[in-house]
Amino acid sequence: MENDIEQDFDLQKNKKSARVKKIIILALIFIITGLSYVIYWYTFSRFRQSTDNAYVMGNQVAIHAQIGGGVSSIYVDDNDFIQKKDVIVTLESIDAENDFGYAKNVLAKVIREVQQIKLTNEKLSASIELKKVKLEKSQKDLDRREALWLRKSISQEDIDHARQDVQIALNDLEIVTQELAINHALLMQTPLLAHPSVQQAIFKLREAWLNLKRTKIIAPVTGYISRRSVQIGEQITKGERLMIIVPLDQVWVEANFKEVQLKDIRIGQKVTLTSDYYGDNIIFNGKIAGIAMGTGSAFSLLPAQNATGNWIKVIQRLPVRIELDKEQIRVNPLRIGLSMTVNVDTRDHSGKLLTDIPARKIKYQTDVFDYDYDEFEHLIQQIMQTNLKSTPK
Structure with a gap:
């Protein structure tokens, strides 16, 4: 009987000792985890600002008709790749030739x-x-x-x-x-x-010459066709939009950070990005190019009226423009509107909140509207010689 009591006592003692040991181990795990997080936060996390409210943006080059006329040929369709200076649409040219x-x-x-x-x-x-x-x-x-x-x-x-x-x-x-x-x-x-009379006639002739050239609609940039609305045989008017060309080498990311996240964000800071389209295996590199001058709500069609009596504070987001590595975009092209996850390294505070360098260089340019005016000058000289050659001296 006494042996049984001693065995029960030893068993309870062992269980209590094991329970204490487990509690100590769990406490140590929590302490180590907490210390690890503190060290990670102090070393890395506090220098990071991230958001998944970010999307790929880019230039959308709208193609408009410079003259009116009937559509005789269409050379492209949605998603087609087009080179700069390629003919994409031709208009019926009889009227332009007559003029x-x-x-x-x-x-x-x-x-x-x-x-x-x-x-x-x-x-x-x-x-x-x-x-x-x-x-x-x-x-x-x-x-x-x-x-x-x-x-x-x-x-x-x-x-x-x-x-x-x-x-x-x-x-x-x-x-x-x-x-x-x-x-x-x-x-x-x-x-x-x-x-003056000759100059007036020359201006009219130049206008007719240009209109004849404009019966061929040329791509101003290299890119991909999107939102084609023009149809064969359609009678279009001057200024009508026909389609959009999206140059995929002219894309950037617009990340919408909360206003409380912007304290340490500066122009020029390095950024890493991942896309839902490619997954976490492909990491894009970029840098902060600029911070918008207003929130999205401030520039909306109906801006918020914060002075009203039923005001409720809402944390605002400010768009931040991120320039991407063009070589990475070439290898892994992005599409406008894709979702991105953005992580900004805020260690370097040497950058500025707003740029103070005036923009003087041309950022986007095309020469598809630079016609060969030597051809036109040769035409003028030819007309003049034809109508003066029989004049007696």
Whole structure:
């Protein structure tokens, strides 16, 4: 009996000892875990700001018609890859060709008219010399008749006719002189191509020439076609949007941080990002490029009225622009609107909250609207030579 009691006592003692040992082990685990978290927070976590409220943004280059017309050909469809300067849509060109031909004829006509004025000036100059000779002859005849009139050798009618002849010759000279002055006012000693009428016709011809060129719609950037709305045979108007080109090398991430997270965020800080599209295995590198000047609600269509009586404080988010490594984007392309998880390393506080360097360089540019104006100048010279070559010198 005593042995049984001793065995029960030893068993309870062992259980109590094991329970105490387990509690000590659990306490040590909690203490080690807590210390590990404190060390991790002090060493790493406190220098990190993260958010999953981040999305891929990018330029969406809208393609608009520069002239109206019927759509005759479409070379692309949604998701197609297109190179810069490739033709993507062509418009029916008959009307543009007619306008171009009409403008050429108008310029040719104006050149001939201006040249006619120039030749008329030469004719009027010669006529003035002739009128001067006639006036001198009439004046001499009048002088002789005046002497004869004093001696009563001629009749009153003869002297009146002589005086009228002088006045007629003087008036004729004045008329031709005024006509020459009018023509000089039309020319003003300007070169042929600088004449206002010729310049006006050249501007009209350039407009028709450009409209003919614009019947071919060219891609201004390299990228992917999206949201194509134009259809074959459709009659489009000037300025109508036809489609969008998304250049995937011009994307960035817009991370919406809470305002309480922005205290240590600075421009230039390094960022690591992961995408839900690729998973955690692919990590993108980037840097802070700028912090927005207002929250999303402040720039919304109906901004919040925080001065109202039923105001409730809501933590605001501020968009932060993150530039990505272009080589990584080339290897692992991102799409606009994809979700991203952003982690910012805030150790470096040397950056600025706002940039103070004015933007002076061109960030985006295309030369698809730079037409070959040498071709147009050659056309002008050709029209001018054609309409002046038969002019007598």
